[in-house]
Amino acid sequence: MVYALYYLPVELQQSLLADTHHFDDSKVLTPEVRTNLIRNICTKDSDLHRTSGWATRLLSARDISAHMLQPAQYNLNAQAMDATIDLINGVLAKGVNVKEIYIDTIGRPEVYQRRLEKIWPTISITVAKKADSLYPVVSAASVCAKVTRDAALDVCYEPYQDAMATEGDGARANTHIAWGSGYPSDARTSTWLKQNIDPVFGWGNECRFSWGTAKELLEGKTADVKVDWPVEDDVNGDMRMSDFFTSKTEAGGDELVDWFGKRVTDEMEVF
Numbered sequence: 001m002v003y004a005l006y007y008l009p010v011e012l013q014q015s016l017l018a019d020t021h022h023f024d025d026s027k028v029l030t031p032e033v034r035t036n037l038i039r040n041i042c043t044k045d046s047d048l049h050r051t052s053g054w055a056t057r058l059l060s061a062r063d064i065s066a067h068m069l070q071p072a073q074y075n076l077n078a079q080a081m082d083a084t085i086d087l088i089n090g091v092l093a094k095g096v097n098v099k100e101i102y103i104d105t106i107g108r109p110e111v112y113q114r115r116l117e118k119i120w121p122t123i124s125i126t127v128a129k130k131a132d133s134l135y136p137v138v139s140a141a142s143v144c145a146k147v148t149r150d151a152a153l154d155v156c157y158e159p160y161q162d163a164m165a166t167e168g169d170g171a172r173a174n175t176h177i178a179w180g181s182g183y184p185s186d187a188r189t190s191t192w193l194k195q196n197i198d199p200v201f202g203w204g205n206e207c208r209f210s211w212g213t214a215k216e217l218l219e220g221k222t223a224d225v226k227v228d229w230p231v232e233d234d235v236n237g238d239m240r241m242s243d244f245f246t247s248k249t250e251a252g253g254d255e256l257v258d259w260f261g262k263r264v265t266d267e268m269e270v271f
Helices: 010-020 031-042 047-051 061-068 076-093 109-119 136-165 169-175 187-195 212-219
Strands: 002-007 053-058 100-104 124-128
Touching: 002 076, 002 136, 010 047, 010 136, 031 047, 031 136, 053 076, 053 136, 061 076, 076 109, 100 109, 100 136, 109 124, 187 212
Parallel strands: 100 124
Antiparallel strands: 002 053
């Protein structure tokens, strides 16, 4: 997953991004349009390059899953929020005078916005649903994120392309398919997952194992291999910590003096 930030003078947001270059939510733009916009941003003498800047944070599938599947779960929303905070702090550290921030929400907008306002109380912050369609600067950030993500997917797919090239055109046409956009709604992605799954180990580092689509293929009703993990009965599930130290031969008593397993009496020497 890729998160991106875009910044420019406040007064240019509408005129430069929306009116001149027609930025929009990256999902409604064609790959060709997105590529041309990024090329313009990165061209040294262009108006976009002269007046604005951008940055990205890429979260790998392996890192996301490692955090989400660890005992103290660090869920995807929390990872996304921290990535956003890091992006903004990076721009501030470069000396950019940030006056307004617009962000596409993660979860409930009001909760997200309150947290960010505590971090930067002097900056005007707007968190909204579908912000990438409402605010041109967020549209520009979404284009940067989308193009970066597509490029990363192409790089990750190169080992599969190399393997396909060694098998001959006939084998490639019959047994292989590109993995598409990486979204479950993309038929190419779901087909690739099904064709390339190892019934025990799943896929390589390019696939997020905490992803519902992947978990269903590995563990759902249609999974090729069923794995049952035996769980030992928790015989001490209802015990208190003090139950491990208190003498079982004496009923009642004072918990403080019974704590070490044997009641303290006048006949015992205490060191």
